[in-house]
Amino acid sequence: xxxxxxxxxxxxxxxxxxxxxxxxxxxxxxxxxxxxxxxxxxxxxxxxxxxxxxxxxxxxxxxxxxxxxxxxxxxxxxxxxxxxxxxxxxxxxxxxxxxxxxxxxxxxxxxxxxxxxxxxxxxxxxxxxxxxxxxxxxxxxxxxxxxxxxxxxxxxxxxxxxxxxxxxxxxxxxxxxxxxxxxxxxxxxxxxxxxxxxxxxxxxxxxxxxxxxxxxxxxxxxxxxxxxxxxxxxxxxxxxxxxxxxxxxxxxxxxxxxxxxxxxxxxxxxxxxxxxxxxxxxxxxxxxxxxxxxxxxxxxxxxxxxxxxxxxxxxxxxxxxxxxxxxxxxxxxxxxxxxxxxxxxxxxxxxxxxxxxxxxxxxxxxx
Numbered sequence: 001x002x003x004x005x006x007x008x009x010x011x012x013x014x015x016x017x018x019x020x021x022x023x024x025x026x027x028x029x030x031x032x033x034x035x036x037x038x039x040x041x042x043x044x045x046x047x048x049x050x051x052x053x054x055x056x057x058x059x060x061x062x063x064x065x066x067x068x069x070x071x072x073x074x075x076x077x078x079x080x081x082x083x084x085x086x087x088x089x090x091x092x093x094x095x096x097x098x099x100x101x102x103x104x105x106x107x108x109x110x111x112x113x114x115x116x117x118x119x120x121x122x123x124x125x126x127x128x129x130x131x132x133x134x135x136x137x138x139x140x141x142x143x144x145x146x147x148x149x150x151x152x153x154x155x156x157x158x159x160x161x162x163x164x165x166x167x168x169x170x171x172x173x174x175x176x177x178x179x180x181x182x183x184x185x186x187x188x189x190x191x192x193x194x195x196x197x198x199x200x201x202x203x204x205x206x207x208x209x210x211x212x213x214x215x216x217x218x219x220x221x222x223x224x225x226x227x228x229x230x231x232x233x234x235x236x237x238x239x240x241x242x243x244x245x246x247x248x249x250x251x252x253x254x255x256x257x258x259x260x261x262x263x264x265x266x267x268x269x270x271x272x273x274x275x276x277x278x279x280x281x282x283x284x285x286x287x288x289x290x291x292x293x294x295x296x297x298x299x300x301x302x303x304x305x306x307x308x309x310x311x312x313x314x315x316x317x318x319x320x321x322x323x324x325x326x327x328x329x330x331x332x333x334x335x336x337x338x339x340x341x342x343x344x345x346x347x348x349x350x351x352x353x354x355x356x357x358x359x360x361x362x363x364x365x366x367x
Contacts, residue, residue, distance in 0.1 A: 006062045008041040009069050014365050016042065022076065030078045037064045088138065092128050096135070097142045099123065157293040166289060167298050170263055171227060178261040180227040181252060182300040183272075185240055187220035189313065191324065196315025208317050216321055221308070221328070222248045225301040230341050232304055234332055236325055242274035249277065253284055262286040267296060304335075 011019070016039070023035035033054060040050045047065070051058040067075035074090065088096070100119060104111040109122060116132035123130055130138070139145070157163065170180045192215075193208040200206055222244070223234035233252065237244045249264070256262065264286055266272045273288070281288050291298050312331045318324040334340060 006041075006047050006065050007044065008038050008065050011038075011042055015073075018073070028078055031076050034064045034068075034076050037061055038068055041065055088128070088130060088134075093138055093142070095126075096123060096128065096130065096138055097144060099126075100139055100144055153294050155292045155294045157295070160292040160295065163290060163292045164295065164298060167265055167291060170265070170289065171300065174228040175261070175263060177259065178263055179229070179256060180263045181265065182225040182227055183223070183249075183264055183266045184296075184299050184301045184305070185220050185222050185269075186305045186308070187240070188218035189221060189236075189324075190214040190218050191216055191318055191321065193317040194314045196310070198315055206315070208315075219321060219324070220244075221305075223301055223304065224248070224252045225304060227300050230344065231336055232301075232332055234304075234308070234328065236321065236328065240271060242271045242277060245271055246274070246277050246280060249280070249286070253286065258285060260285070263289055265289045265291065265299060267291050267299065268293060307335075 019035045019039050019042075023032050023039060026032045026035065033056070036054060037050055040053065041047075041061075045053070047058050047061045050056075050061045054061075064075070099107070099122070100114060104114055104118070104122075107122075109118075111118060114122075116135050120130055120132045120135050123135075174180060192213065193211065195208060198206050217238065219236040219238060220240045221234055222237050223232060225232050233255070235248060235251075237248070253262065262285065264281065266288065268290055273290075278288065280286075296302055308328070308331065312327055316327070318327065
C-alpha cells in the first residue's frame with residue numbers, strides 16, 4: 001500500500017519511457033517540469049519533497065498529479081492564456097485526422113483523394129471550420145502527409161510456400177559438402193550517359209552529355225553470388241538466352257571441385273530452364289532451385305545488383321564496353337576483398353543484435 005499522500009497512478013512501462021523522454025526533450029519548459037513531477041511521484045516522493053526539489057509550490061505539484069490521473073498525457077499540454085480561444089478541440093482534431101485518412105468516395109464525395117481546400121470545404125459542411133493552412137498543420141502534427149501510392153504484387157505460384165521455405169532453409173544454413181549460389185541477370189545495359197547523384201557545391205552539379213545515342217549495342221550482366229561466402233562473380237554478355245546461361249553456369253562449376261554440390265537458385269525465366277541446362281545440371285552435381293513466381297525478393301543477388309546500378313552504372317558515361325567491364329571488375333574486386341566482406345559481416349551481426357533487442361523490448365512492453 002502506498003502512504004496516504006498524493007501520488008501518480010501506477011505507470012505502464014511505455015508511459016514511463018514517454019514521460020522520461022518528455023522530461024528531457026520537450027520544447028516547453030512547463031511540459032518538462034510536469035513530466036519530472038510525475039516521474040518523481042512514481043518513485044513515491046511526496047508532494048512537499050517534489051516541491052522542494054523542483055523549487056515550486058506544493059499545490060502545483062498536487063494539481064499536476066491530479067490532472068494526469070484524470071486526463072493522462074493530455075494534461076501535460078500547457079494551457080496558454082490570452083488570445084482567441086481554441087476553436088479546434090481535441091475531439092475535432094481526431095475527427096479531422098479520421099476524415100483525412102479516408103477516401104473521399106467512401107464518404108459520398110466524388111474524388112479519389114483530398115486536397116487541403118476540398119477537405120476544408122467538406123469539414124466546413126460537417127460543422128468544423130478550419131482553413132486549408134491550419135488543416136495542413138494539424139495533419140502534419142499527427143504524422144499525416146501527402147504521399148504517392150505504392151503497388152504490391154502477390155505471387156500466384158501454388159507452390160509458393162514450399163519454394164520459399166526451401167530457399168530460406170538454404171540461406172539459413174549451408175548444406176554439408178555444398179555451396180548455395182544465387183543467380184540472376186541484370187539488363188539490358190547500354191552505353192548512354194546515366195545520371196546519378198554526387199557531392200558537389202550547391203548549384204554546381206556534375207554534368208554529363210545531353211545525348212541518348214546508344215553505341216555498340218547492349219549487354220546483360222549475369223551474376224552468381226556464393227551466399228555463405230558472400231563472394232560475387234559477374235560477367236557482361238551480349239545475349240540473354242539458354243546458351244549464354246549455360247556457358248556462365250559451366251564457368252561457375254569450374255570454380256568448385258566436382259564433389260561439391262551446387263544449389264543453384266534462379267527465377268523461372270525460360271532461358272534459365274532449357275532442356276540442355278536441366279540435363280547438364282543433372283550430370284554435374286548441381287541442383288536447380290526455383291524461386292516462386294513474382295518473388296524475386298527471395299533471390300539474394302538482387303541486393304548486389306542495386307549497388308552495381310548505383311555505384312557503377314549511374315553517374316557514368318563509358319566510351320566502350322571495355323571501359324564498362326573494367327569499372328565493373330574493379331567494383332567486384334573491391335566488394336570481394338577480405339576487408340570489405342568482414343565489414344559487411346560485422347554490420348550484419350550488429351543489425352541482427354539491434355533487431356533482437358527491439359523484439360525483446362516490444363515483447364516486454366506487450367506483456
